[in-house]
Amino acid sequence: MTTSLSSQSSDSSVASVASVAAYAAPSAKAPLEKISVPRRPVGEHDVLIEIKYAGICHSDIHQVRDGWGEGIYPMVPGHEIAGIVTEVGPGVSKYAVGDRVGVGCFVDSCRECEACLAGQEQHCAKGMTGTYNALDKNGEPTYGGYSTHLVVDENYAVRIPDGLSLDVAAPLLCAGITLYSPLRHWQAGPGKKVAILGLGGLGHMGVKIADALGAEVTVLSQSLRKKEDGLKLGADHYYATSDPKTFEELAGSFDLIVSTVSAPLDMDAYLSLLKVGGAFVNVGAPEEPNSINMFSLIGGNKTLAGSMIGGIAETQEMLDFCARHGLGAEIELIRADQINEAYERVLASDVRYRFVIDTATI
Numbered sequence: 001m002t003t004s005l006s007s008q009s010s011d012s013s014v015a016s017v018a019s020v021a022a023y024a025a026p027s028a029k030a031p032l033e034k035i036s037v038p039r040r041p042v043g044e045h046d047v048l049i050e051i052k053y054a055g056i057c058h059s060d061i062h063q064v065r066d067g068w069g070e071g072i073y074p075m076v077p078g079h080e081i082a083g084i085v086t087e088v089g090p091g092v093s094k095y096a097v098g099d100r101v102g103v104g105c106f107v108d109s110c111r112e113c114e115a116c117l118a119g120q121e122q123h124c125a126k127g128m129t130g131t132y133n134a135l136d137k138n139g140e141p142t143y144g145g146y147s148t149h150l151v152v153d154e155n156y157a158v159r160i161p162d163g164l165s166l167d168v169a170a171p172l173l174c175a176g177i178t179l180y181s182p183l184r185h186w187q188a189g190p191g192k193k194v195a196i197l198g199l200g201g202l203g204h205m206g207v208k209i210a211d212a213l214g215a216e217v218t219v220l221s222q223s224l225r226k227k228e229d230g231l232k233l234g235a236d237h238y239y240a241t242s243d244p245k246t247f248e249e250l251a252g253s254f255d256l257i258v259s260t261v262s263a264p265l266d267m268d269a270y271l272s273l274l275k276v277g278g279a280f281v282n283v284g285a286p287e288e289p290n291s292i293n294m295f296s297l298i299g300g301n302k303t304l305a306g307s308m309i310g311g312i313a314e315t316q317e318m319l320d321f322c323a324r325h326g327l328g329a330e331i332e333l334i335r336a337d338q339i340n341e342a343y344e345r346v347l348a349s350d351v352r353y354r355f356v357i358d359t360a361t362i
Helices: 058-064 166-173 175-185 203-213 227-233 244-249 267-271 312-325 336-347
Strands: 019-024 033-038 046-055 081-088 100-103 106-108 149-153 193-197 216-221 237-240 254-259 274-282 303-306 331-334 354-358
Touching (some): 046 166, 058 336, 081 149, 081 166, 100 166, 106 149, 166 175, 166 331, 166 354, 175 203, 175 254, 175 312, 193 203, 203 216, 203 227, 203 312, 216 227, 227 237, 267 274, 331 336, 336 354
Parallel strands (some): 193 254, 216 237, 274 303, 331 354
Antiparallel strands (some): 019 033, 046 081, 081 100
């Protein structure tokens, strides 16, 4: 890698990054392999981040395998990024060399639309720029966190508090904010009964956060295989959705259900678990469409909703909340040459609960 690791310079010409080592899918459904990818020069308001850890999200697998539409290849996945600032542009005011920072699911937005001005950059009217599998404002592909370094505008990085280790903080940049945002929006807290559907990479953070917010937490999982884990993570109750008696026993129980499942569900059955006025919120994104009987919503004045990560300010709020409550992801640290194996294990639900790549092994 060719770069200057100097501190902030008053000179407008900051050293550029020629290329960095990364793991990429060369084509749809192909195994990931080690390559070099370009990084843009460090500009006026950019920071250069030496990536220390990168989480593996199920959405990485969806995109690498064209599950959500045609991808841009070679594709370097990774939007759960934790690292250290090693260089800053001359106009940077938020960060200095040595700061601990993270980057999540997007690295730019229009900054002018109603959503961006409201701190909801993830809903940018012109489309946010994904951390990978996207084109930046210059029409160049973005490459994600399965790499050694990243250049990003300071406004799209967040500070990782000292109370969080970088390895367990990395998954918070997607899994953490994906659950924190709907739990806060639908006011999970004391007096509220919240169910987390699915105890995986997303769901385990939902349990931790909902518990820290003070809600009464139930895990709904296909089996009781992870019951002991769920209770240790902060759940008050744990039920198997494969047991029909679960739906009889829990009918009308919950103020809020957050689904992390990336497969079609019997929505009518799950909506029956809500109280009058309750909400079922999807954060999992199945590749196949789902169906619903509208009377499942009309009866009981129920809400069916979706939620997608959070804006930059809310992501920072989430990190600060997790640091105060000692909440990090439960991780299995892997080498870069284990990524393809990890993908298969994610698909087999054989991870407790988030794979994190040690990028020093790239």
